Amino acid sequence: MNRGKKAITIYDIAEALGVSSATVSRALKNNKSIGAATTKAVQEMANRMGYHPNKMASSLRTKKTKTIGVIFSWINRPFISSVISGIEDIANQEGYNVIISQSNDFYKKEVSNAHTLLSSRVDGLIVSLAMETTQYDHFNTFLQNNIPVVFVDRICPDLDTDRIIIDNFDAGYTATKHLIDQGFRQIAHLEGAQNRLIFKERKEGYVAALRDHGIEINEDLILYSRLSYEEGWQSMEKLLRGKTIPKALFCSTDNAAIGALQCLKSKGLRVPHDVAIIGFNDDPTARIIDPPLTTISQPSVEMGRIAAQQVIKKRPYNESVKSETIILKTKLVIRGSSVIEDVRAFYP
Amino acid sequence: MNRGKKAITIYDIAEALGVSSATVSRALKNNKSIGAATTKAVQEMANRMGYHPNKMASSLRTKKTKTIGVIFSWINRPFISSVISGIEDIANQEGYNVIISQSNDFYKKEVSNAHTLLSSRVDGLIVSLAMETTQYDHFNTFLQNNIPVVFVDRICPDLDTDRIIIDNFDAGYTATKHLIDQGFRQIAHLEGAQNRLIFKERKEGYVAALRDHGIEINEDLILYSRLSYEEGWQSMEKLLRGKTIPKALFCSTDNAAIGALQCLKSKGLRVPHDVAIIGFNDDPTARIIDPPLTTISQPSVEMGRIAAQQVIKKRPYNESVKSETIILKTKLVIRGSSVIEDVRAFYP
DNA sequence: TTGTATGCGTTATCAC
DNA sequence: GTGATAACGCATACAA
Numbered sequence: 172m173n174r175g176k177k178a179i180t181i182y183d184i185a186e187a188l189g190v191s192s193a194t195v196s197r198a199l200k201n202n203k204s205i206g207a208a209t210t211k212a213v214q215e216m217a218n219r220m221g222y223h224p225n226k227m228a229s230s231l232r233t234k235k236t237k238t239i240g241v242i243f244s245w246i247n248r249p250f251i252s253s254v255i256s257g258i259e260d261i262a263n264q265e266g267y268n269v270i271i272s273q274s275n276d277f278y279k280k281e282v283s284n285a286h287t288l289l290s291s292r293v294d295g296l297i298v299s300l301a302m303e304t305t306q307y308d309h310f311n312t313f314l315q316n317n318i319p320v321v322f323v324d325r326i327c328p329d330l331d332t333d334r335i336i337i338d339n340f341d342a343g344y345t346a347t348k349h350l351i352d353q354g355f356r357q358i359a360h361l362e363g364a365q366n367r368l369i370f371k372e373r374k375e376g377y378v379a380a381l382r383d384h385g386i387e388i389n390e391d392l393i394l395y396s397r398l399s400y401e402e403g404w405q406s407m408e409k410l411l412r413g414k415t416i417p418k419a420l421f422c423s424t425d426n427a428a429i430g431a432l433q434c435l436k437s438k439g440l441r442v443p444h445d446v447a448i449i450g451f452n453d454d455p456t457a458r459i460i461d462p463p464l465t466t467i468s469q470p471s472v473e474m475g476r477i478a479a480q481q482v483i484k485k486r487p488y489n490e491s492v493k494s495e496t497i498i499l500k501t502k503l504v505i506r507g508s509s510v511i512e513d514v515r516a517f518y519p
Numbered sequence: 520m521n522r523g524k525k526a527i528t529i530y531d532i533a534e535a536l537g538v539s540s541a542t543v544s545r546a547l548k549n550n551k552s553i554g555a556a557t558t559k560a561v562q563e564m565a566n567r568m569g570y571h572p573n574k575m576a577s578s579l580r581t582k583k584t585k586t587i588g589v590i591f592s593w594i595n596r597p598f599i600s601s602v603i604s605g606i607e608d609i610a611n612q613e614g615y616n617v618i619i620s621q622s623n624d625f626y627k628k629e630v631s632n633a634h635t636l637l638s639s640r641v642d643g644l645i646v647s648l649a650m651e652t653t654q655y656d657h658f659n660t661f662l663q664n665n666i667p668v669v670f671v672d673r674i675c676p677d678l679d680t681d682r683i684i685i686d687n688f689d690a691g692y693t694a695t696k697h698l699i700d701q702g703f704r705q706i707a708h709l710e711g712a713q714n715r716l717i718f719k720e721r722k723e724g725y726v727a728a729l730r731d732h733g734i735e736i737n738e739d740l741i742l743y744s745r746l747s748y749e750e751g752w753q754s755m756e757k758l759l760r761g762k763t764i765p766k767a768l769f770c771s772t773d774n775a776a777i778g779a780l781q782c783l784k785s786k787g788l789r790v791p792h793d794v795a796i797i798g799f800n801d802d803p804t805a806r807i808i809d810p811p812l813t814t815i816s817q818p819s820v821e822m823g824r825i826a827a828q829q830v831i832k833k834r835p836y837n838e839s840v841k842s843e844t845i846i847l848k849t850k851l852v853i854r855g856s857s858v859i860e861d862v863r864a865f866y867p
Numbered sequence: 868t869t870g871t872a873t874g875c876g877t878t879a880t881c882a883c
Numbered sequence: 884g885t886g887a888t889a890a891c892g893c894a895t896a897c898a899a
Contacts, residue, residue: 229894
């Protein structure tokens, strides 16, 4: 089988059956104007001949591609790959394809990805912004052409589009309050890039919780980084060298929290007895580390599903609803890293 | 901006410039038969008008979609999402789109995904088989139509296609030998579905290593499961209730290994002193758990990159090379879970 | 209930 | 160098 046989078209089926291509086209879509017998004959023949409809041709004609474009920073991160899994789930159910691209947190790559997806004439776009991005022109063409854009997690405050998010302020507040409730008052925070709303709001929640409980904000206890494992470790070292060593720590990612935790362990300090820790995301590592990490869990797969549903079910803009912001619930998962009486359960 | 303006075409540019659409088409592709001045004018106008080429039309005409289809079991797993990240990386570099679908380890979904991707007329296919799959007809159409199919990790032994794999036998052998070298002789194994080659070969490596060192195979020490965290835990419990309690354990996934490890810890047993453990994959959890898990690491991102390169660069079948099997190196990452003199480093 | 004819936006084959 | 035109495979308005 050396030469590629060329793909079967509706014309081939039509010829084999002695009917017109129009009839075949209709019969394949179960158009009721076609007789039951013909319809059956066409579909059987299509099967027998190994027909696979050409999506390009159909899309060109109907101007619908049944394709969702996706742009995320990195797809190999627990939270993000779960969101994508959710997107793919619904898309598949609804007969949509998903084209995935990653920005690697670069503005330029995000723009280029957006252009590519525009050329692919996606029917909708799901985006979580790159760390760098502060300009949003590359999404305008989508909006102008009435292609629904849904932001997930790292949203765009300036654009009036659908958004699927969690209440990051509330989550930050809850996490910090939990530490306060355990009796801690010197509470540090590892913050992320403040031009991304999620990190800004988590920090604001932290600050508000302290304020509400009469605890003064100590800027020395707030450290900025990109919140990787390594940076979590380094930040902890910096904190340990500081004037006031915190008794507790709220981190805006699990990675940073776990880095900090390992740093403490490496120096013979105990968690939570010397420093209590809370992370953010509930990555698989969180329940595995010893002590297991208290953290904020987000419904990642669900976020993806909802995002896909929004894109697919989206009403046209000229109806009453212009854009929707859907806020999902988070959960404070309390584990050993923040609670002194260590009732730690190994089993999930 | 309520009504969607319809997308710009080469005709719009042609009209604006008073040239023909053919000239525009050529100029946009930097065809040298077009004068430098015209070319420049066209490209500038295209930019100014916000032109984005319609991929559907172009694909229909050229019969090339510049799209790679991908089928994996689940995309939210560390190893797999890294492979995909690698694929996307190269694809992006080469101007290809990536359409992702997951089989959820179901045969039926894999077949349906394959059909969808066929309809999308992907220029190539990258697959890692579902757990269930034992029939491979759904890939034949691709091969007959000369669409390159590359299997990654979970390959198809019956189909003559490109493959990107690791030497699972060697890895299983190396892992087991490492345990033997530490002085262990009662070594158990948690195996996966034997109809997937990767698990079969890992087990065969384990068996061979034991044989080569004069250790008898004890079938009671070989337990089958789907190798999840929970199943790893349960398998460990079963082993602990057995006649001969193993001194060491080689698991075909990190998840199972970590489940087993946590089970031991929950019962007050110590790793590696009571039971030494080795996993497989080097998931992020492996270096985080206490003690850190000795495991086999695979170059996951690299596997993805190579798979994408194979798909894109693929020579036509009528040249001399028909198919290639690329075997990548694995590495035994030795950590605290398998070595008694616990020189454990917390820092990566 | 079915057939005919046209166009979707590109590219490629001719011709000039 | 550039222009006219056909063709890719499908869906649909209009006829019959």
